[in-house]
Amino acid sequence: MTVSTLSLSAGLAFSDRIEALLDGRVDVDGATLAISCRQPQALFRSVLRDQTFDVCEFSLGSHIAAVAAGNGAYVGLPIFVSRAFRHGNVYVRTDRGIASPQDLAGRRIGVIDFHQTAALWVRGILADGYGVERSSIEWITGGLSTPVLEDRATLDLPPSISVRRSTQTLNALLEEGAIDGVISPTAPALFTRGDPRVARLWPDHRAAERAWFGDTGIFPIMHLLVLRRRCVETAPRLAKALFDAFDRARQLASSDLTDRDYPKIASPWLMADRTRTLAELGGDPWSYGVPANRAALEAILRYAEADGLTKHRLAPEALFADLAGADDLPPSSGPQ
Template identity: 40%
Template sequence: MSKLRLSLSCWDYDRTAALRDGTVAVDGIDLTYLPLPPEESFFRMLRYAEFDVAEMSLSSYVLSLFADEPPFVAIPAFPSRVFRHGSIYVGPRAEVSAPADLAGRVVGVPEYQLTAAVWIRGILAEHHGLPVDAVRYRTGGLHDAGRPEKLRLDLPERFDVRPIDPRETLDGLLVSGEVDALYTARAPRSFGPSGPVRRLFADPTAAERVYFRATGIFPIMHTVVLRRDVYEANRWIARSLLDAFTAAKDRVYGAIREVTALKYALPWTVDAAEETVALMGPDFWPYGLEANRATLETFLRYSYEQGLAKRLLAPEELFAPETLERTLI
């Protein structure tokens, strides 16, 4: 029997490298791996449904479930996870030293529904005393003018969310002082050793470790979605893909702790890996529902509280049923 041919759009992560080079095969599937940057994958999948399978913003995927005919179904594989305390940037004219100082200020976000921004707003509200609706949000391109929201939003009036002038950029407005801070997954060009912009948390790594110790949450940024028509035609592919993504990811754990010769061009890779395991456990980048239930419940609550999700979803509602249970032997 010939294999089913599927296209996958996903960035070239270490945790998916074995899928890209074929070291890990996907049962029953001949996979064409397209290593596209996340923003491109998201745009092309959301706008044109170009791929059979794709990496997808967790926030965008959650919002897609409220369509009359939801176009995608996800598997609980999470190729991108990032602690986001280091993704809050403050302009040179803003007298801001703590999150609560942002109350009443103007904060730029490339898109209000951006997954990183959902996490940041939720964390600052829940752990740092900055209510989501205490800030005025301005959306637009970080470095290129004219960026719109990928998805149409219908937000409650208590949230002040407006686009900037389509000729302006958020980075430029941050430097000029018209925007006090940015919540952004991508660092602004004005930030750097000689740039005028700084991070709100002077030591974000320390803040992120405190956050993990308190919550056990390693924020999920992206999941993997299947076009619903592709999934409905061959529902078995959801389990096959999850098993392959998991096998590819698990191969990385040994590689980053290999001391004979460093596989990655960072001198203290092994030290960092050992510190991570000591803090977060040996499977510090888990896939599957149960290992991520608390993280997903928190994100879904944030999405709902911030006026994005139309109702509070349960984690089970996100994923193909075939990926939620294993066969007992």
């Protein structure tokens, strides 16, 4: 039987982890990907509202909430194309007496979206490590530099957690002093221009992140890939084929940093920084798949339950398509 090649649209944020798929060094078995590189926030809203792409990079926090709410248009793949430590993404007003994480209790803190994965991790870190409960903070949501008037998805949170969307930007609120701080992967404008009114909560954030990793062994997952559910249903091998291709592209990205005789990126100390990072984190910090990432997934699912994004604790396997046993299924001609 001849199996047709699937043509799939893919929305991804550019990174070295997908470069080999863009330049043709890696193909997806049985499928071709038409890749469009977009900014993450645009990709996330396209999944939740427009369902633009067959394969799409997506916020892990929003995916957890979508699974809990029974939104089944997409299924997750344990392909974690974005990870980042987040201690360095907490910015506070320096005139509010905030000298430690515990001082955030009773404050008004801005986040781009309550589903945002970076904020989900930070809320868990604050609760676990410093006793700062979610309910002790008033959460103000809004676009960082451009107004965003709607949540990514409907929130159904416990009454103890206060979330209010602002028509103003978080940058404006921070500058006016209407909020005490911001959790944001992109630094607020006051910080980037060196205004002394704003500083990082953890000034030596790398040391704080290294210590947290030493305590937990977790390199936080930010984004995963999701695949349109009907593609999984009609082409059962597709999820595994995508996993294999993206994992191969990830391995090539790692090789590119060490095997070339010239720097892959514009960093004069790239090799020294990479050697130091691998020594600090050990093993392969960018690994894909559930088994290698169970501790991180269990932690963020615990945080999501505490945040009210899920009504009960989800198991990691509930987030993803089943990759096991796909090779034992009969051939599929793919989506029609």
